[in-house]
């Protein structure tokens with residue numbers, strides 16, 4: 582074993598360093614069908630009012646309020662998409678259907694239920710009010726109004742608005758392409774039968790899911806060897822096509838841990854050790870052309886926790902999100918938590934509601950190899966460093982993964 586030359590830095594300092602070196606990617610114009618989940622890169626201003634014309638809200642008759650109580654002659658029909666082109670003059674009305682254009686001269690719509698029809702004649706109620714039962718132009722949206730702001734994520738309502746304004750494409754931030762590689766000569770592919778001393782590569786599948794959830798495109802590099810030359814070739818080839826490299830394993834100080842020296846030779850390592858449990862050997866480097874590399878620790882929980890703390894916010898920044906962090910909420914500990922002397926710990930917990938409070942229960946052994954501590958967890962509770970444990974009943978901040 583060699584001693585690491587990297588200073589042990591605080592979690593928040595490491596997270597800030599990562600974001601400081603993370604670029605926002607460029608803008609591309611994408612068809613609406615592929616925009617869901619993307620982040621709008623420019624403000625969207627309405628080029629037209631909605632509705633563009635006075636539009637009936639009901640089925641009935643377009644009439645003049647001053648004709649209240651009269652029997653009127655029906656001049657024709659205004660259906661959705663087939664407007665009546667004439668004018669409603671005193672003593673006359675036009676049959677109108679929902680979405681039909683309110684004809685000129687009419688100032689209200691009487692609902693079908695409220696009239697009496699006799700052939701070409703219709704009797705309207707004794708009291709009518711101008712302006713009712715139709716939508717005025719611009720009621721939903723006025724031309725010139727800002728519809729969506731840059732930085733907003735596009736969901737169903739936002740995409741519906743863009744379509745209503747007849748915009749087939751939207752300017753969105755590019756999504757990062759990420760190369761994902763596991764390292765370790767003990768690893769075999771999922772589906773195989775591990776021999777003595779071998780384990781199945783589970784990190785790649787966990788991280789693939791985490792990356793997809795974070796909205797990026799993933800190129801899987803498979804399992805990299807614990808051998809400097811071939812490992813370097815694999816990484817250098819992959820970097821031609823991607824913005825980000827994410828690896829797991831090979832970042833501690835064992836003689837087979839090759840990721841740190843590799844990243845040192847390719848770029849600048851900004852973070853090499855963090856006062857974090859799990860995840861002390863987390864490594865972050867910038868590479869030429871604005872590319873980033875994240876060397877995650879090999880233990881399964883360590884790799885996913887460091888992904889949440891460092892990688893996910895960076896990938897969100899690249900995609901133009903303004904909110905980079907998962908929600909953080911105060912939670913009350915429902916158990917006595919052990920603390921680590923010199924490292925902030927992210928303990929995995931389930932949550933339950935007690936009135937307006939969230940109460941955290943441990944998911945059991947917090948060993949960094951025990952993925953069961955993370956499966957089904959609702960949150961990561963931040964346990965400050967210290968020699969004393971934290972007593973049940975104490976309120977602490979938690980990073981919320983899913984609310985119960």
Ligand code: AMP
Pocket residue numbers: 763764765768780781782783784785829830831832833835878879880881
């Ligand atoms: P390392 O940091 O490479 O020394 O890895 C530490 C430990 O993490 C290894 O001894 C394995 O038990 C585990 N590990 C490393 N890579 C993986 C992987 N891809 N999938 C599951 N476990 C892994």
Ligand code: MG
Pocket residue numbers: 764765766830831837879
């Ligand atoms: Mg290894």
